[in-house]
Amino acid sequence: MRYLLLFIWLWFTAIGAASDEDITHCGPTNTALFAQLGEELAFRNQHEIPFPLDFQVNHGEWVDIPVEGEQPARAFWVKPEVASTKYLLVFHEWWGLNDYVLQESERLFEALGEKVNVLALDLYDGKVATKREEAAKFMKEAPESRIMAILSGAKAFAGEGATFGTIGWCYGGGWSLRATLAMGDAAEACVLYYGMPVSEVEELKKLEAPVLGIFAREDKWVNTEVVKQFESNMEAAGKELTVSNYEADHAFANPSSPRYTAVAAQDANKKSLAFLKQHFVYR
Template structure:
């Protein structure tokens, strides 16, 4: 959803990734993304979220052990019947706020309650309410911590888990990095305008296809970045389906005053079709 997600997205690129221990990604991607957050035009392009309070009752907060010795957190919508199918949902740059919980519940319901939907908290319970707080929160999380949280989510799901990852902006990049970390447990990945992994060798380790949903008016994850992603995925021998919209970055974020309902509706339709196919629902 929000652009600064790019920073962490690239941070995610810098997190070592492979089937189990992910191949190492580029630190220059981290620098690139961090640079975006330092640009005033980039920050100002992110409108502060509209007020919203989550009122659902199906989800519950969960915690799990991370390999760095710390506790990781998430918000879980547990499948109605026991299953190893998990959808990992990754926040945009404001953190795991009530909007992310609402979107996670929508995904859970639209998948018929047949999949465990886990919204993973990448900020350790820090939630930003404006662009300045979001930029600070995103830049303050060490790359090693981001990697540890993604590994913790994978381990929480279990060794027999079947996982699809999904995220917006910052979370879109993290979703791809998480997919790499998940190794052969990964079934697929949905990226909403997230910074792609640029290391072809890292992409070669990816399991499952990717659905990329991008905005043509995005000044950060611009059409040239998307073109390069398509080329790199082809070089890696991986499946990527790209949908491009005549919209701004964060077009699918309902907290965004410039929310694009038509683009969001179409993107969500493709998302559901992709998820149902990968989970064989």
Template sequence: MKKLWTLCAALLGMVSVASAQTLSCCAKAPAANATEVFAMLATNEDFSGGHDAPLPFTYQGGGNMIQFKTADGQTGKAFEIKSSKPSDKYLFVIHEWWGLNDYIKQEAARFAQELPGVNVIALDLYDGQVATDADQAGKLMQGVKTERAQVIINGALGYAGPKAQIASIGWCFGGGWSIQTALLAGPKAKACVAYYGMPEKDVAKLKTLNTDVLFVFAKQDKWINQEVVNQFQKDMATAKKGLMVKTYDADHAFANPSNPKYSKAFAEDAHAASVAYLKKNLKLK
């Protein structure tokens, strides 16, 4: 959950509302789909400002970087921690705007420890690039192409195998892509956690979900705000899919320890709720 500040704010539209200076999360972006809207806040100073660069950190635990084929003729990258015993259960962890850095590897290791019997794969949607400052992170975020991200996720699904049971979790940028991962996983999807990420607005797509969703919401978030959550609840109800919203009186990225808005108590509570949800849906003892 480290450095989760970015794109979630981008949501559903980035258009003026009430004032030419106010970005909306609810207005529709005619030319961009749900994932492409993410990048639109990269140039917004209010959104990116105050996001300190990650402190130097080197992950020294277990796990390995892996590669797998993707349908576009390239390869995808990810960090994997395998279960100590053979298992078809997988948790896909999806990074925020900094990329697959050592903080995300550490987060993957935490889940691997707390979810015995689950293979944990932290996907790399930046194709090996990692940002160390906000300007670089914004450029990488803007550079993400929906088609490429989708083939990376599909490649990871292929790597997991035809019998895989897939859970996903992500924060902000990764929160939105966690929902997209569940959609791409089809019948393999068993669980989906999204921390203040951009919801899918296409009800027809939501109807194809094979899992419910745990959505972590920060009430003070001015981008992924109450209106956005209300719409997601409405859309999921229309799609006849389960949605649990875990609400905290906190600001965007409250689960990120390096963020000025970090709340340790809320972050730990949300993490515990996520682990409990994942254990239940993956039928772990």
């Protein structure tokens, strides 16, 4: 495992390679390399099987997102009664778009005053894992080109003049940041929960929105060294980053996980909501 981690660390700390190209064309990305970790037994074992949730849809609905030249994508859409051009894009963990993420989408909708559209994107095209091996397989097999196409479809779905906030956890945390890059000047806020950040300074210079990073000090992969490097890279890029570190482990904010740490999760949630309200909802 140490050789794979060393390889990944070297890629994460490399700066400037293919800096003028699109993020899908600059070699292995943070999300691609993070997906490779699914091959490691220790990484898989860090993710306990989620507790089942008794979730009933209250506000949202399933919709198809047209994707140019490809099959439509699925999304769970929670929309306000009064039409809004603000869209919060929600990115699931490596398990897929499961009941926990649907529940979080509705909770975020309510917590943000039912003023914004919440759009939870399905990056696995309908596949949801209930076992670690399934999650690792789905994460590894999700083509980045397909996910980037889904992001383009989501932007078109929201319509001209739409603005975006993003939030994601674990695998989805990395995609939250990449989605903020993909949305360009339509992006207004990004919340990243213990996901592997983009490392290339030249890419980070393209950010048009502030970032809130929520991290766990006991996380063995998105660890304190990775977080410090991210802070350094964001400073070098001249971009706004707020970091909150917690004495907790990976997935501490997921109430369906045995690693759930209530005090840390509640504090992180409070900061996330305040950040989204300041930079996105009431901007």
